[in-house]
Every structure is written in structure tokens, then in C-alpha cells.
Amino acid sequence: MExxxxxxxxxxxxFDMGVSRPLVWRRKQLQGLYDIIQTESSVLTDxxxxxxxxxxxxxxxxxxxxxxxIQQCIDKVSREAKEGQKTKSGETHNPVGVVLIxxxxxxFLASSMIPMALAFAAGNVVALTSRARPVDDxxxxxxxxxxxxxxxxxxxxxxxxxxxxxxxxIASPSVSVLATHGGExxxxxxxxxxxxxxxxxxVNNSAFGLRWKDTPFKTRRQVAQSIARLVVRGVLILGxxxxxxxxxxxxxxxxxxxxxxxxxDVSSELARGNGRLxxxxxxxxxxxxxxxxxxxxxxxxxxxxxxxxxxxxxxxSRLSVxxxxxxxxxxxxxxxxxxxDVTLVNDIPTSFLVNPYSADMSALxxxxxxxxxxxxxxxxxxxxxxxxxxxxxxxSIKASQIERLDEGSGISTDFxxxxxxxxxxxxxxxxxxxxxxxxxxYNRYQK
Numbered sequence: 114m115e116x117x118x119x120x121x122x123x124x125x126x127x128f129d130m131g132v133s134r135p136l137v138w139r140r141k142q143l144q145g146l147y148d149i150i151q152t153e154s155s156v157l158t159d160x161x162x163x164x165x166x167x168x169x170x171x172x173x174x175x176x177x178x179x180x181x182x183i184q185q186c187i188d189k190v191s192r193e194a195k196e197g198q199k200t201k202s203g204e205t206h207n208p209v210g211v212v213l214i215x216x217x218x219x220x221f222l223a224s225s226m227i228p229m230a231l232a233f234a235a236g237n238v239v240a241l242t243s244r245a246r247p248v249d250d251x252x253x254x255x256x257x258x259x260x261x262x263x264x265x266x267x268x269x270x271x272x273x274x275x276x277x278x279x280x281x282x283i284a285s286p287s288v289s290v291l292a293t294h295g296g297e298x299x300x301x302x303x304x305x306x307x308x309x310x311x312x313x314x315x316v317n318n319s320a321f322g323l324r325w326k327d328t329p330f331k332t333r334r335q336v337a338q339s340i341a342r343l344v345v346r347g348v349l350i351l352g353x354x355x356x357x358x359x360x361x362x363x364x365x366x367x368x369x370x371x372x373x374x375x376x377x378d379v380s381s382e383l384a385r386g387n388g389r390l391x392x393x394x395x396x397x398x399x400x401x402x403x404x405x406x407x408x409x410x411x412x413x414x415x416x417x418x419x420x421x422x423x424x425x426x427x428x429x430s431r432l433s434v435x436x437x438x439x440x441x442x443x444x445x446x447x448x449x450x451x452x453x454d455v456t457l458v459n460d461i462p463t464s465f466l467v468n469p470y471s472a473d474m475s476a477l478x479x480x481x482x483x484x485x486x487x488x489x490x491x492x493x494x495x496x497x498x499x500x501x502x503x504x505x506x507x508x509s510i511k512a513s514q515i516e517r518l519d520e521g522s523g524i525s526t527d528f529x530x531x532x533x534x535x536x537x538x539x540x541x542x543x544x545x546x547x548x549x550x551x552x553x554x555y556n557r558y559q560k
Contacts, residue, residue: 121293122299124265124293125238127264128238133233133237134208136190137194139236140190140191142261143187143230143233145259145260146179146229146230146233147180147184149255149256150183151180156251160248163247164246166352167352175222175467177464178464179222179223179226179227186230186231186234190234205484207482207484208236209482210237211238212239212291213239213291213301214289215242215289217286217307219469223469224468229241231477231478231481232481237481240266240268241268242268242270242283243268286307287306288304288305288477289303289304290302305470305473305480308433308469312359312435312436313359313435314361314438315364315436315451316362317419317422319440320336320459337371340372340438341375341380344411344461345379347463349383349390349409356469357433357434357466359434359461360412361412362412362414363416364415364416365417365419366416366417377392394413395412397416397425397428398425423450431452431453432451433453433454433455434455434457434472435451435457436460454472
């Protein structure tokens with residue numbers, strides 16, 4: 114059996130052969146991933162349910178999110194196939210090579226198949242780690258039936274191998290780009306791990322208005338229950354163990370009682386079979402450390418205003434996702450002042466929750482493709498340009514001009530140096546005044 118480094122070097126050699134370059138090949142792999150979800154869904158479901166604590170509904174939500182991502186990748190490859198027939202100035206992207214994917218146990222399908230789809234769409238080859246679990250065995254068999262085996266490799270890593278340079282990235286969920294230059298040790302040129310920073314919800318009182326377009330809301334209670342349902346569903350999905358779980362909720366004081374009552378009603382309805390959802394009120398204004406544990410619990414903090422909500426959130430580490438429920442003009446104000454990687458307004462999509470890389474999709478896509486700038490000219494230059502003489506270059510440098518601001522030199526001055534400079538100015542001004550006064554007095558008495 115080949116070792117992990119040998120498999121990776123073999124995979125790199127296949128990439129160098131150009132196996133993954135053709136757009137037709139990329140689309141075929143994406144179709145294969147799509148068929149795995151559609152055709153092998155029951156087998157995958159049984160394997161995942163034996164291996165994890167998620168519910169069947171959660172798993173089906175995850176599968177749908179994978180299908181949507183694959184469809185988007187297929188559309189992208191199809192567009193590239195059409196646009197590639199034209200030669201024009203612009204920017205294209207080249208594959209980076211070998212992409213190592215170490216799935217997240219909580220959301221195995223999304224954390225393995227979504228990065229695989231993005232990697233194949235970009236023209237890369239894929240190495241997927243396997244830990245000899247039931248779902249790993251099913252995935253291995255499915256991939257061999259639906260994908261070109263030249264385009265991927267399964268790395269059996271039941272436990273860490275001492276001394277391997279890949280130990281750290283294999284041990285935790287991640288997507289990495291490997292550098293496998295001939296004759297050199299395998300190294301990691303880039304890696305991305307699912308976000309572990311917290312997510313939070315802010316419910317502004319403007320959200321409780323009744324003039325929502327295209328909605329059946331007739332009472333404030335219906336609005337409160339609708340928002341509460343999104344929050345509770347987000348906390349319960351995959352047992353509340355996903356990165357973007359909306360377990361911390363900030364709500365304006367004047368609507369807090371309505372919202373907490375709605376949370377209680379909805380949690381008793383949706384949490385059947387999983388135990389009642391805990392609703393814990395917290396005070397973010399206190400100096401005590403705030404710990405928001407994983408699991409079926411919602412932590413609610415009351416705030417007097419949007420500014421107070423923003424201030425409270427600043428005390429936490431940078432948010433990965435901010436879920437905002439509000440209406441204009443508050444929406445624009447809040448979204449422009451909150452610091453988060455992603456801000457979602459008036460929704461908590463389940464497809465977003467089950468994908469551990471949903472807040473980093475742009476970064477992930479950028480990591481898997483290397484940009485290439487293309488500049489096209491109508492015809493070759495008629496003659497090679499003449500290199501200017503030294504005097505012409507010097508004249509060009511001296512003649513160059515910019516628009517300047519008349520607001521000081523722009524040079525930073527040390528505080529104490531500035532004080533010393535002011536003191537010296539005052540001192541010399543005083544000396545000059547004394548000398549001038551003495552001179553004037555002398556002239557006066559001489560007369």
C-alpha cells in the first residue's frame with residue numbers, strides 16, 4: 114500500500130500530465146458528485162446516521178446544500194467553456210494543483226463534497242482523508258464508481274503518523290493546497306479551516322412592524338414567531354455543533370418580552386424529541402467572561418438601542434456571521450457599522466448553516482485558483498521601442514509633477530520632540546523680546 118506522501122506525489126504527477134485541465138473532464142467530475150448525492154443518498158444517509166448524532170432531516174438539508182453548490186459549479190464551468198472560445202483581454206484562472214481535503218465530522222458531506230466540487234471546477238486534483246468510519250467507506254466506494262480515479266486519491270489516516278509534515282492539517286477539518294515540486298518534500302502553500310469565531314443575531318424593534326412586503330404577517334406575534342422559528346431551527350440543526358449556529362441573540366428592550374415568549378413557544382414545538390431548548394438570559398454589559406456552550410441553547414441579551422447592540426458585539430471576538438432582523442433605515446445603519454465576515458439580513462438559511470465554509474466561500478474559491486492577467490493587442494508593434502537616453506530619463510523624472518496638499522509636511526513628530534521644539538521657540542522669542550526691549554530703553558535714555 115502506498116504511503117500518504119507517495120499517493121500525493123502520484124496525484125501531483127497526474128495533475129502535471131494535464132488530467133484535470135479539460136473543461137469537459139471538470140464537468141464530468143461535477144456530474145459524478147451530483148449523481149453520488151442523488152443515486153446513493155439512502156446509502157450515504159444510513160452511513161452518516163450510524164456515524165454521527167445528526168437527524169435525517171439535518172442530513173437531507175446538508176445534501177441539498179451540496180447539490181446547490183455543485184449546480185453552481187457546473188454553471189460556472191459551462192460559462193467558461195463558452196467564453197473560452199473568444200480571445201480577449203481580461204483575467205482568467207489556472208488550477209493550483211493538489212488540493213487536500215480533511216472533512217469535518219459534524220457536517221461530513223458538506224465539508225468534503227463542497228470543497229471537492231470547487232476544486233474540480235477550478236481544474237485541480239483532490240486528495241481526501243479517510244478515517245475508516247462507515248461514512249468514509251461508503252464515500253470511498255461511491256467515488257470509485259462515479260469519478261475518474263486519475264483525478265483523486267483517498268488518504269487512509271486512521272491516526273496521526275509521527276513526523277509527517279501534514280499532521281496538523283490532517284488532524285483538523287481543513288482545505289489545503291499542496292506544493293509537490295519534483296524532488297522536494299511536500300509542503301503546504303495555503304490552507305483554510307472552518308471559521309471558529311462566534312455568530313450572533315440582532316433583533317431590532319423595527320423588525321416587528323407589520324408593513325412587510327409579500328408576507329402574511331398580520332400581528333406582531335406572527336412576526337416574533339417567524340424570527341424565533343428561524344433562530345430555533347438554526348440552533349437545533351446538526352445539534353447546534355456547526356460553526357455558524359445563531360446561539361447568541363441580542364434583542365431591543367421594547368420587544369424583548371414578545372421575542373422571548375415567541376422563543377419559548379417555538380422551542381417547545383420544534384424541539385420535540387430532542388428535549389426542550391434552553392433559553393438563557395445573559396448580560397453582555399457585565400465584566401464577567403461570557404461562555405456560550407455548544408448544544409441546544411439560546412442565549413438572549415437585552416439591549417436598549419442599535420448602538421448598544423453594536424457596542425456589546427464589539428466586546429466579543431470578530432463575528433464570523435451576523436444575522437440581522439430589521440427594516441430601513443436601521444438596516445443600513447447596522448450593517449455599515451457591524452464587523453463580521455458575513456452579514457445576513459432577515460434570514461438564517463439552513464443551507465448556510467450546514468456548510469462549514471459558507472462564511473469563507475470567496476476565500477476558498479480564490480485559494481483554489483491562481484489568477485492570470487491577459488492583455489491582447491490588435492497587432493505586433495511595427496518597431497521595437499527605443500530606450501530613452503540618460504538625460505531624457507533624468508529630465509522626465511524632474512518634469513514629473515503631482516497635485517500637492519498645503520497642509521504641513523506630513524511628517525510625524527515625536528510628542529516630546531514636539532514639546533521641546535515649542536519650548537525652544539518660546540525661549541528664543543523671549544530672548545529676542547528682552548533684547549529688543551533693552552535696545553529700545555537704551556535709545557530712549559540716550560536722547
